Amino acid sequence: MIVTIDGVAASGKSSVSSGVAQALGVPYVSSGLLYRAVTLLGLEAGADLADPAALLPLLSGVRLEPLASGNRVWNDDHDLTADLHSTRVDGGVSTVAALPEIREWVDAQLRALPAPLVAEGRDMGTNVFPHAPHKFYLTASPRVRAERRARERPEDIPAIEAALTERDRQDTTQSAPAPDARIIDTGPLTLQGVIDTILNDLR
Numbered sequence: 482m483i484v485t486i487d488g489v490a491a492s493g494k495s496s497v498s499s500g501v502a503q504a505l506g507v508p509y510v511s512s513g514l515l516y517r518a519v520t521l522l523g524l525e526a527g528a529d530l531a532d533p534a535a536l537l538p539l540l541s542g543v544r545l546e547p548l549a550s551g552n553r554v555w556n557d558d559h560d561l562t563a564d565l566h567s568t569r570v571d572g573g574v575s576t577v578a579a580l581p582e583i584r585e586w587v588d589a590q591l592r593a594l595p596a597p598l599v600a601e602g603r604d605m606g607t608n609v610f611p612h613a614p615h616k617f618y619l620t621a622s623p624r625v626r627a628e629r630r631a632r633e634r635p636e637d638i639p640a641i642e643a644a645l646t647e648r649d650r651q652d653t654t655q656s657a658p659a660p661d662a663r664i665i666d667t668g669p670l671t672l673q674g675v676i677d678t679i680l681n682d683l684r
């Protein structure tokens with residue numbers, strides 16, 4: 482069984498997927514972390530983030546560890562996870578995610594993972610796992626998402642909101658909900674409330 486949980490930036494995809502996966506006793510995978518890892522390695526190498534030929538050779542040692550409590554991304558024996566949610570990576574990741582060659586590489590990593598699993602991102606239900614029987618799409622207003630993010634970041638709410646809105650705009654192409662996804666506005670719900678909504682739907 483595959484459950485897909487897509488949605489806009491900072492809508493709660495990772496936290497909700499982790500909660501749902503733990504309740505089901507299966508792993509979850511965060512596709513965004515792979516795009517973030519490519520971006521981080523590109524930035525560290527001084528590569529042009531719009532040039533797939535410069536990025537692909539950096540990826541031979543990259544591996545996603547799909548722990549239910551929180552995914553980790555490794556480059557050989559170096560754990561990249563703690564550096565993947567910086568403002569610098571946020572600023573470059575949409576450029577990287579727009580490259581078809583990088584999308585193909587990410588998709589291949591994900592499709593190689595054994596089911597059952599919960600997969601979260603932007604195009605899990607539309608492109609990577611279109612035949613998944615259970616699909617969800619999370620939304621919330623930019624202000625609500627920025628207020629939540631502000632608890633984890635040093636920037637103020639208006640700056641976070643502007644950056645989220647810009648990332649939503651840049652990610653529009655791959656972020657449409659699957660026609661058969663259940664759309665959940667997480668704005669009025671607690672994190673546990675969103676997890677329970679999905680678990681009830683699965684039952």
Ligand SMILES: Nc1ncnc2c1ncn2[C@@H]1O[C@H](COP(=O)(O)OP(=O)(O)OP(=O)(O)O)[C@@H](O)[C@H]1O
Nearest residue numbers: 490491492493494495496497513629667670671672
């Ligand atoms: N329903 C909710 N109510 C309150 N806080 C929430 C809710 N859902 C998520 N959060 C909080 O919002 C923040 C963003 O959530 P999370 O990182 O899971 O989102 P995301 O969609 O995976 O983000 P990104 O797109 O940047 O990877 C976290 O601090 C999380 O605890």
Ligand SMILES: Nc1ccn([C@H]2C[C@H](O)[C@@H](COP(=O)(O)O)O2)c(=O)n1
Nearest residue numbers: 490512513516574578602603604652
């Ligand atoms: N399936 C996916 C997952 C992610 N992306 C892009 C879009 C985001 O800006 C970036 C980081 O993802 P996040 O951590 O915010 O989930 O990666 C994508 O295009 N497709």
